[in-house]
Amino acid sequence: MIDWLRRPDRQPASPRPIAPRAITVAGREMPLVIRRLAQARRMTLRLSPDGGEVRVSIPRWGRVGDAEAFARERSDWLAQQLRRVPERASVTEGSHVPYRGEALQVAWLADAPRKPVLDDGMVVLGGPRESLQARLARWLESEALRLMADDLAHYCARAGKAVPRLALSRAQRRWGSCAADGSIRMNWRLVMAPDFVRRSVVAHEVAHMTHFDHSRAFHAHLAELYEGRIEDANRWLKREGRALYRLFG
Template sequence: MPFSIAPMEDAEPVIVGGLQATIVWRKNNRARRVALRIDPQAGRIVITLPPRGSRQAGLALLRGHESWVAERLASLPPALVIADGNEIPVFGQPHRIVHDRGTRGGAAIETPVIRVSGHPDFLARRVRDMLRDLAFREFSAMARHMAAQFRARPAAVRIKDTHTRWGSCTADGTMMFSWRLIMAPRFVQDYVVAHETAHLRHMNHGPDFWTLVETLTPYRAEATSWLHREGPGLLRIS
């Protein structure tokens, strides 16, 4: 279950492994211990503190794992901005962003191009909105099709911009997918949607769950390998 984040959140610079980095401090009233992770999208260190946790405890945890943190930060792919002339993947295929001020209609895919109209200040937002809409249509249809194979149905499908999950499914059958998943190849999408759809029947990762996943998709091993290798790059697109 995702953390419940209280209002306190701020950032400060820090030197890790001889390199300049940023810590984001978060206070989580449900946390029982200090937690450390890397936000691959923003390229920052996130330290979550329980109600009585101190920043000194957070820094001690960071220093105890400094080599690991420095290695993870150094291994992050370069950040890529959604901008005119840059390329981003859609269904795993590169698409060049082309700003066409003289047209209307927001953003549209004309493979291998994403054509974007309007004022350049709104280009990135228009591209993201278009990809979110595409993700909703694609993943909703896939989830309904897969769920029908074992007489289930998602209660709802939501598209979000998550930093740590490609998808999730709640106990009431609400499914969530990262909009960035639309940039991955179709076989990766197939696996992630199958994984979350299987949770409509099994809210665990037991043997029956994995058996159902493998009846819904043949791509488990291939897709998990791709996400481990290439997924951080998708998180660096903004």
């Protein structure tokens, strides 16, 4: 991520929606998403976890033209980030699948149940070999829903909130979201991350049930809800998050 600071000449009365744009990175045309954030004090540039879009966040007083130029001037840096996005891989017998921060070896046995079962550092399943990857993905999603439902109940209790509807997301660019009606969607791929990372995102979305922004009050509330260091979880996602998109494309 790249930061760039610019002081305001004046405060705009109300930010207007920013039309979608595009940018060419390493010969590839990509969406350029520019967002105004009320709490932002500087311009930040990053690549989405799956490498599918370029994102620039700007303060309320930021200029869209500056943001676009900021991204284009750093196309070489973006190309470097794009090269770091892991290539997609298939899951076969003997592959390793991340689960709650651990690498499980996939073991196929002809007489094993079709549904995957954990067994001493392995995930064991039978059934047709050709549907092995699809069944592992469904198992991971069911595990994600189970674990995230527990996380959600825990943090809602801490926040004094009723537990909202929970749904899984297959989003390519967001880890979680909290809708205006309070319902929460969580990226199922977080089941592959360590528990403290997954739980930090659930806590983040629960905090939005009280503060529907990223203000200081929001961050203070999140710090009260989440037991660990939110900085550690964010750092893990920035460093390792793209790897969660390598499998089960």
